[in-house]
Amino acid sequence: MSARRVSSRFPQLPLDSLVLDEAAGEPLYRQLYLQLRSLILEGSLSGGFRLPSTRKLATEHGISRNTVVAAYDQLEAEGLIEPRRGSQTCVRSQPEPPRSETAPMFDDFLSRRGALMLAETLRYVSQDDPQFGLLVPGAPDIRRFPFAKWRRLLNNRLLARKEDVFGYHDYGGYPPLRAAITRYLAASRGIRCEPDQIVVTTGAQAALDLLARLLVDPGDVVWMEDPSYPAAQAVFMAAGAVLQPLPVSPTGWDIRNPPRDRFRAAYVTPSCHCPYGTTMPFEQRDQLIALAHERNAWIIEDDFDAEYHLTRNTIPAMQAISADSRTIYVGTFSKTMFPSLRIGFMVMPPTIQRSISRATFLSSQYPSILLQAVLADFLDEGYFSTHLAEMRRLYRQRRGDFLRLGRRYLSEWLEPMESASGIQSLWFFRDQTMDDHEVVARMRANGLRGVPLSMHFRHIAPLRGLVLGFAGQDSNRAERALIRLRAILETCGPDCRVRGGGTPGAPTDDMTPGL
């Protein structure tokens, strides 16, 4: 090897550790730069340390002076070294250690709206959550994603280096992706729309946040499924909405009592109710659409888990049957591709699209165009539907296994909602005084995830149970997780009971016919 140690003729001791190797893949200047940088950032070369002149360092070690100049230039550009008088170059003093934090607590510092936004997220987001775990609801099995295909498409886009994929761009969404989404929606969801009706966002959550901000003023009524997806409740609350409950039971939606006054919007998950996993019948969709028309309100159709419906012939989306363009459809690729992709979308009338896509520029709630372009290719090449078809088969299998295994290990405490679609499974506590938040906390302490059913309720009396993900792990791992959950439930004594005896959540025949 031609590794060359900078000799000890050179007086500054920390530099003795420099090793430059001509045979290495990195150019010599870069090797020198990286090693000097490490020495400075580690503190081995501290502020004020005088570096040898470029000429001296080059001569002493038989390397080109340009090599040393290039390394010094880069260190200087990074602010790590600085020229001094007389062609001296010194290590720059690094900033002081972090100051002790003197800011008061945040609740004094946030605006009222900020405090409200935080209070809403604190209802269901804990930053100390483990990031992964078994039984996570809503998690697809990313190990089964066809990364080789996706990587090939991504590389094609990177090699083509088209300006449209790397510059500033269409904030309503990359046009070929919008076109690909319209084709997908026509084929799979019965929605016939044009690309100029699509807005691409950083996930369904961003779409809901944008809609809440653009459609709802503080004090406006939003008619919202109860129970429903907590993060959807949160965005409307954060927008200042007054939520009124649209009661949903395991048997269906009760739309007989709409808000008396004007409501701006109704939020529903008709394909796969969150958390029950049920599907809204055609008749109720029609009634809701008629009601929204009469009341001049928006319907926000969150097409939650529609792709993982148990049967293939799902009812078309409400957007598809809504005659007067008052329905805005919200979808996501988080569960059909992979969650960290951060791409979702909305479908709406073209005039509204123009307004909302402008607003996405303001809030920057649109994803990297590069990833949008690769997703468009993935859809157009048919890989998406191949993958989705495979995952449907796989998850149907896993769902069956999970129900069987869950009954084997958990039936002393829990009973499943049988008819549910989606990629999670809902289990009701037989004893409705069980504190599902406490059980989930114990699960987390043991590496299991899960969501307490009661968290989804806002106004109506909560039912208690567990929402468990069956798609993210194979059935062997699921079985081990269920055995662990059984052990946890066995430790649950009176300290796992709801204070006050649980009467609010006491199930009635009407509410829990599936039990």
Add this chain to the structure above:
Amino acid sequence: MSARRVSSRFPQLPLDSLVLDEAAGEPLYRQLYLQLRSLILEGSLSGGFRLPSTRKLATEHGISRNTVVAAYDQLEAEGLIEPRRGSQTCVRSQPEPPRSETAPMFDDFLSRRGALMLAETLRYVSQDDPQFGLLVPGAPDIRRFPFAKWRRLLNNRLLARKEDVFGYHDYGGYPPLRAAITRYLAASRGIRCEPDQIVVTTGAQAALDLLARLLVDPGDVVWMEDPSYPAAQAVFMAAGAVLQPLPVSPTGWDIRNPPRDRFRAAYVTPSCHCPYGTTMPFEQRDQLIALAHERNAWIIEDDFDAEYHLTRNTIPAMQAISADSRTIYVGTFSKTMFPSLRIGFMVMPPTIQRSISRATFLSSQYPSILLQAVLADFLDEGYFSTHLAEMRRLYRQRRGDFLRLGRRYLSEWLEPMESASGIQSLWFFRDQTMDDHEVVARMRANGLRGVPLSMHFRHIAPLRGLVLGFAGQDSNRAERALIRLRAILETCGPDCRVRGGGTPGAPTDDMTPGL
């Protein structure tokens, strides 16, 4: 070639076009699926068309029945075909053509807040803009980005397929990226912070939007540079803020008249003022920090174009010298990497970080973790600073050329702001009755971009001029663009003059000492 045409023994004419080629890269089932799908989506096979049975199609053409079953399965999964009685398979009827839009115009439909958000974006965003063009302010030269290196790092991440990069995740930012950003900030901006003080967002705009929502209530005063970045004004307006001007002239910031009442926040671009490109002196930074402390207000430091400062020894960021953690720093990688990456970040006290990162979950204003991971690698490998150093050299050269060429072709009409940093160049009209909006409209019609200077002013009397990008094209293309701009200016007669004579924007000695 082993291409095999499905023979005409088969009665349905549209299927005659099927060509299956065993030597092609695609499996036969996929060829069949893709071709049938095209026929259906094109309308060549319409709703109700009876497909041959899998057995029949397979037998007739000597392919395996499983091949046909696999193709049909996928078409069925996509909702394009459906089983009928008696093992018949038919093409499914596709949805109706788009309905005529019956929704009233959006201003009836948007909330008041939505209408405000839209009005603000309409001030400066036109969806009909060409996406690209010459002289775009703020555009880096993406052709010079080291895509080969970036692609290698991206492929490494894709091949590793680590769960943390593809699943649900840290919405405050991917931890290794937060760590890499702290190292970069320490070296280049004098900021010593910890990873738990960073929130990663989908660009600086998302950061400003989050801050406006979290820190400002409707009616709160925000003390805002005037002129300033229009999209920053827009997010505070959309949050309901009352903007009070912090006047900035080409010579400096006038902080002598802060708002009388409480103000929640001051928005400044101290490294490189938008649009003047000037740098706030150290003393004024100190005064502003003291004032914010006294008034219990936030400073939002948008470190606009700090990386492209003309001289290397920039003044440290205000966040670095702010003793009481009231300064929130906002940065972006849009101009140092490439715009469509959509990654920016904020630095703030840790308690605030915890609140704000939770809120990013609510609004989904965080970028794909995959891209965050690759950016972390790009920073850690030192490629970022190499690239930045090269671009600094390149843009310094281009800036010099641009000023020289601009003076050659435009000096009859325009005079440059000499001392400006950043990657755009500001030119004042000698005749301040010139309508810069009209000139920019004519430029757009001729393939040139540019931003009217007057658009940046909200309360104080506007100056008129052009903000032109010099970084996004080489000097030859810039010269051709400037020659075209000269031709446009030669056509500007009285119809390019501000109605009413332009007195509001008449420059005073105090305002335009650079002229």
